Amino acid sequence: MRFLTSAGSAAAYLLPLISAQKVISLAGDAWTLSNPSLNISVPAHLPSQAHLDLYANQVIGNPYYGLNDFNLRWVAWNNWTYTSAPISGLSSNATSTWLQFDGLDTFTSISFCGQHVASTNNQFRQYWFDVSSILSACGSEADRVLAINFGSAPNIANAIAAEPGQETWPYGVQQVYEFPNRWFIRKEQSDFGWDWGPAFAPAGPWKPAYVVQLDVEEPVHIRNSVVDIYRQGQLNNLPPDQTKPWVVNASLDYFGSLPEGATLKYTLMDLDNNTVMSGGMSSVNCTDATVTGETTVPDGSVDLWWPSQLGAQTLYYMTIDLVATTNVTLASVTKRLGFRTIVLNESPISDAQLAQGIAPGNNWHFEINGHEFYAKGSNFIPPDAFWPRVTVEKMNQLFDSVVDGNQNMLRVWASGAYSPDFLYDLADEKGILLWSEFEFGDALYPVNPEFLDNVFQEADYNVRRVNHHPSLALWAGGNELENLELILVNNSAPEELPRYMTEYETLFLDTLLPAVFGNSHSISYTPSSTSNGWLSLNFSNPIPIVERYYNLTPGSVYGETDFYNYDPSVLYNDTAFPIGRFSNEFGYHSMPSLQSWRTQVSEADLHFNSSTVLLRDHHNPSGGLNTSNYANSSTGQAQMTEAVELWYPIPNKTDSFSAWCHATQIFQADLYVSEIEFYRRGSGLPNRQLGSLYWQLEDIWVAPTWAGIEYDGRWKVLHYAAKDIYEHVIIAPYYNLATGNLSVWVTSDLWDAATGTATFTWYDWSGSKLPINATSSVDFSIGAINSTQVLQTFTTDILKDYDLTNVVMHMTVEAQGSLPNDNTTRIFRHDNWFHPTALKDAQLVDPALQLSYSNSTKNFTVTATSGVAAWVWLDYPSGSVLNFDSNAFWLAPNGTREIGYTVKSDSTNGAWIDGVTVESLYNQTLST
Numbered sequence: 007m008r009f010l011t012s013a014g015s016a017a018a019y020l021l022p023l024i025s026a027q028k029v030i031s032l033a034g035d036a037w038t039l040s041n042p043s044l045n046i047s048v049p050a051h052l053p054s055q056a057h058l059d060l061y062a063n064q065v066i067g068n069p070y071y072g073l074n075d076f077n078l079r080w081v082a083w084n085n086w087t088y089t090s091a092p093i094s095g096l097s098s099n100a101t102s103t104w105l106q107f108d109g110l111d112t113f114t115s116i117s118f119c120g121q122h123v124a125s126t127n128n129q130f131r132q133y134w135f136d137v138s139s140i141l142s143a144c145g146s147e148a149d150r151v152l153a154i155n156f157g158s159a160p161n162i163a164n165a166i167a168a169e170p171g172q173e174t175w176p177y178g179v180q181q182v183y184e185f186p187n188r189w190f191i192r193k194e195q196s197d198f199g200w201d202w203g204p205a206f207a208p209a210g211p212w213k214p215a216y217v218v219q220l221d222v223e224e225p226v227h228i229r230n231s232v233v234d235i236y237r238q239g240q241l242n243n244l245p246p247d248q249t250k251p252w253v254v255n256a257s258l259d260y261f262g263s264l265p266e267g268a269t270l271k272y273t274l275m276d277l278d279n280n281t282v283m284s285g286g287m288s289s290v291n292c293t294d295a296t297v298t299g300e301t302t303v304p305d306g307s308v309d310l311w312w313p314s315q316l317g318a319q320t321l322y323y324m325t326i327d328l329v330a331t332t333n334v335t336l337a338s339v340t341k342r343l344g345f346r347t348i349v350l351n352e353s354p355i356s357d358a359q360l361a362q363g364i365a366p367g368n369n370w371h372f373e374i375n376g377h378e379f380y381a382k383g384s385n386f387i388p389p390d391a392f393w394p395r396v397t398v399e400k401m402n403q404l405f406d407s408v409v410d411g412n413q414n415m416l417r418v419w420a421s422g423a424y425s426p427d428f429l430y431d432l433a434d435e436k437g438i439l440l441w442s443e444f445e446f447g448d449a450l451y452p453v454n455p456e457f458l459d460n461v462f463q464e465a466d467y468n469v470r471r472v473n474h475h476p477s478l479a480l481w482a483g484g485n486e487l488e489n490l491e492l493i494l495v496n497n498s499a500p501e502e503l504p505r506y507m508t509e510y511e512t513l514f515l516d517t518l519l520p521a522v523f524g525n526s527h528s529i530s531y532t533p534s535s536t537s538n539g540w541l542s543l544n545f546s547n548p549i550p551i552v553e554r555y556y557n558l559t560p561g562s563v564y565g566e567t568d569f570y571n572y573d574p575s576v577l578y579n580d581t582a583f584p585i586g587r588f589s590n591e592f593g594y595h596s597m598p599s600l601q602s603w604r605t606q607v608s609e610a611d612l613h614f615n616s617s618t619v620l621l622r623d624h625h626n627p628s629g630g631l632n633t634s635n636y637a638n639s640s641t642g643q644a645q646m647t648e649a650v651e652l653w654y655p656i657p658n659k660t661d662s663f664s665a666w667c668h669a670t671q672i673f674q675a676d677l678y679v680s681e682i683e684f685y686r687r688g689s690g691l692p693n694r695q696l697g698s699l700y701w702q703l704e705d706i707w708v709a710p711t712w713a714g715i716e717y718d719g720r721w722k723v724l725h726y727a728a729k730d731i732y733e734h735v736i737i738a739p740y741y742n743l744a745t746g747n748l749s750v751w752v753t754s755d756l757w758d759a760a761t762g763t764a765t766f767t768w769y770d771w772s773g774s775k776l777p778i779n780a781t782s783s784v785d786f787s788i789g790a791i792n793s794t795q796v797l798q799t800f801t802t803d804i805l806k807d808y809d810l811t812n813v814v815m816h817m818t819v820e821a822q823g824s825l826p827n828d829n830t831t832r833i834f835r836h837d838n839w840f841h842p843t844a845l846k847d848a849q850l851v852d853p854a855l856q857l858s859y860s861n862s863t864k865n866f867t868v869t870a871t872s873g874v875a876a877w878v879w880l881d882y883p884s885g886s887v888l889n890f891d892s893n894a895f896w897l898a899p900n901g902t903r904e905i906g907y908t909v910k911s912d913s914t915n916g917a918w919i920d921g922v923t924v925e926s927l928y929n930q931t932l933s934t
């Protein structure tokens with residue numbers, strides 16, 4: 007039995023360095039997990055959760071296997087106690103002894119030396135307790151045992167809901183997935199189930215914990231800290247003056263007793279530890295819990311941090327020393343940080359913007375270091391139902407895939423957990439902006455004083471903890487509140503809307519906004535994703551934001567859009583997609599690959615309409631969102647079936663489960679591409695659309711979901727297709743099926759103008775060129791972050807003599823331009839395809855694909871030896887995780903493509919290369 011001397015791997019990664027010799031980490035395997043009434047007692051770990059320790063000791067099977075999501079509900083309905091081995095190494099001459107918990111999930115009763123210490127009820131807070139008197143009354147060293155009893159969260163949520171006088175909400179407002187009443191408790195909301203995930207409601211000490219002993223030389227311990235870097239005079243949510251110096255405000259949260267007259271010193275270093283600046287901080291203020299000071303850094307004395315593909319990710323270290331009047335350093339914190347401003351600009355459209363043709367209303371876009379940019383990305387959900395097993399390695403791979411996928415922003419969705427520091431560290435390094443959210447979603451919440459205070463403590467702690475990360479892009483109050491929850495109230499009980507709107511503002515404006523604005527001048531706040539933005543922003547009011555809600559003027563464009571439509575006829579139908587300034591959510595689900603299914607479901611259960619597969623699809627009206635949008639929809643499985651049958655050759659479902667899974671992925675990718683093309687084109691239209699974040703980046707387990715990356719890191723068709731359509735310069739068709747109006751646009755998100763040529767070549771599916779009377783090539787120039795039409799015609803005219811099932815158009819673009827913050831002139835290329843009928847009706851021919859691999863170039867080569875090849879797909883066997891440089895592409899007749907790859911993990915010792923196969927959509931027709 008031992009405690010580790012440093013925290014577990016994930017937790018140790020770039021933790022702020024805190025100098026204190028008398029900090030004993032409680033991480034390690036010197037723990038026991040028990041439930042006496044179930045007669046269970048097993049060796050355990052910290053950080054951990056009960057399911058993980060029960061699984062490690064084979065008391066339960068793999069929680070992710072088969073239907074264990076349902077079979078293991080008994081674990082969630084029971085209490086679990088984590089008991090430590092006697093804690094050795096404690097000093098007897100300390101002036102005080104403390105317990106510090108960085109995260110307890112969720113309802114605990116804590117005892118030390120057999121004495122009750124405290125109870126806790128918030129998974130997201132840090133807790134610290136003075137146990138000096140308990141320790142001094144403790145008998146022998148063998149009695150120095152810490153025991154943490156975790157109550158059953160589903161039981162406790164139900165008990166709170168049943169309290170007399172408890173808050174209630176109108177019918178249909180509170181979205182229930184598996185366990186009810188999640189809105190009464192401060193625990194990861196998706197632990198009670200969601201439409202893309204399982205419901206385990208885990209319990210345990212999920213983050214590091216410490217014993218801290220203080221003495222005369224080190225009378226304080228820094229438990230948390232905030233560094234806020236902003237331009238002098240900057241106000242939240244408003245673009246600052248980029249010529250002003252930087253203000254660096256630092257504030258240390260401590261416990262212990264702070265000597266009179268303590269001051270702060272700082273050292274700013276580059277990553278090679280060369281000092282850039284150092285000195286004493288000014289305006290130092292001390293309270294009984296914090297020490298705050300500030301300094302300025304002249305403009306130009308540090309390099310800026312930029313997101314991926316928009317410039318360099320320059321980082322610095324800053325050490326902040328808490329210094330006594332004797333000049334002795336009492337405590338010290340080092341953080342790695344960056345200099346940038348990131349603002350969510352929701353200001354009214356200016357006269358200058360109106361003059362450029364931008365529709366009236368308000369802006370809703372991000373600005374990095376004073377520059378508008380196009381946000382390209384997706385939504386990040388909890389990467390595992392059990393956070394303690396989320397490793398740095400896994401997140402490093404996932405974030406590499408984000409960058410490889412041409413994404414620069416993730417929305418860290420509101421009903422998981424606040425991201426650990428290591429996740430922000432990785433995002434800082436890779437240039438991924440993290441739009442971060444408080445953990446509230448798809449429900450309304452109580453507003454009694456205890457609940458609000460608990461929420462404020464949680465928000466204050468987490469805002470301070472992560473504020474120094476340059477990747478932090480925004481704080482949002484919660485998910486789908488103004489655009490869903492308040493509307494559901496209005497649908498169900500319109501007379502009660504004023505009351506619930508007041509409560510909504512009590513939590514999301516009066517409570518959460520001060521937690522952001524009170525700690526950060528650098529980060530913008532919005533109470534809800536999705537919203538129409540603010541109506542007014544006035545810093546002379548205690549709460550500066552007044553929300554617009556549905557106070558809209560026709561013809562004006564305001565905020566963000568969130569769009570789901572499970573009628574698969576929506577594919578390619580531009581008139582169905584919403585027009586806004588930014589799209590923060592949209593999608594459709596698909597099946598995971600057979601390789602992934604096999605890791606969590608038995609072979610016998612892997613067939614079409616298998617009850618295990620059906621039960622792992624949590625997108626259905628009885629278990630999922632009960633909104634009008636979903637009410638008419640069939641189950642998720644039926645929706646995917648309808649989608650494939652409407653648009654593609656139908657794979658033989660009973661013979662080829664794998665082909666079926668793949669076909670659902672093609673529909674998903676096709677839909678997302680058509681929406682992303684639509685949103686991106688909006689950057690050059692009056693709505694001046696500046697962001698596309700699809701739902702969702704990655705999977706929490708193996709199941710039918712909206713993800714583009716599977717649980718083990720394997721890319722679905724979607725992630726490849728998104729990578730392609732998130733290139734800087736793209737060409738895309740827009741087609742009105744009813745009128746035959748066909749246009750082609752080039753869209754660029756470069757920050758300077760570009761010039762180039764677009765070409766259009768018409769074929770029949772067998773590969774013969776068609777002499778269609780339409781433009782074949784156009785020169786164009788395109789402005790910064792803009793789009794331009796390069797072709798407009800009517801298929802009713804140019805294709806009137808052709809069989810539409812046997813026509814396909816290849817379009818290419820080649821443009822000269824340069825990347826932001828980089829003067830090199832580069833060539834940007836992209837191509838795309840237009841087919842006037844659904845591919846199920848198209849006269850596909852066998853493109854007789856040839857695949858080869860070169861040991862010298864480490865590239866695969868695919869050639870279409872006859873006809874046009876649609877949705878060419880390279881597949882690779884189980885045992886490795888990798889991504890090809892491109893996949894799910896089309897090939898022109900006799901077209902060939904060389905494809906490199908990046909291996910993320912490989913247990914096949916390179917043998918996967920021999921297992922690579924290639925097929926195209928044509929192969930789907932073979933199995934019918």
Ligand SMILES: *[C@@H]1O[C@H](CO)[C@@H](O)[C@H](O)[C@H]1NC(C)=O
Binds near residue numbers: 097100221
């Ligand atoms: C206790 O006394 C020892 C020996 O003098 C000293 O090294 C140590 O720093 C003191 N304080 C604590 C908290 O152990």
Ligand SMILES: *[C@@H]1O[C@H](CO)[C@@H](O)[C@H](O)[C@H]1NC(C)=O
Binds near residue numbers: 113
């Ligand atoms: C389970 O935990 C809860 C909350 O800590 C507590 O109220 C309850 O008494 C416990 N039940 C048992 C059987 O220990």
Ligand SMILES: *[C@@H]1O[C@H](CO)[C@@H](O)[C@H](O)[C@H]1NC(C)=O
Binds near residue numbers: 277278279
């Ligand atoms: C900078 O200093 C830290 C702490 O002393 C050390 O761990 C790190 O290796 C140093 N980095 C370089 C590049 O010297």
Ligand SMILES: *[C@@H]1O[C@H](CO)[C@@H](O)[C@H](O)[C@H]1NC(C)=O
Binds near residue numbers: 255288298300
């Ligand atoms: C310290 O308090 C004073 C008075 O409230 C304030 O003006 C100053 O900005 C504070 N210092 C810091 C670093 O916040």
Ligand SMILES: *[C@@H]1O[C@H](CO)[C@@H](O)[C@H](O)[C@H]1NC(C)=O
Binds near residue numbers: 332333
């Ligand atoms: C602390 O350091 C400052 C600056 O180096 C010096 O002026 C002062 O005399 C020192 N105070 C003590 C008590 O050593």
Ligand SMILES: *[C@@H]1O[C@H](CO)[C@@H](O)[C@H](O)[C@H]1NC(C)=O
Binds near residue numbers: 576582743
């Ligand atoms: C496209 O969507 C619009 C708006 O929802 C709808 O009215 C129209 O019928 C759709 N068109 C097709 C071809 O499905």
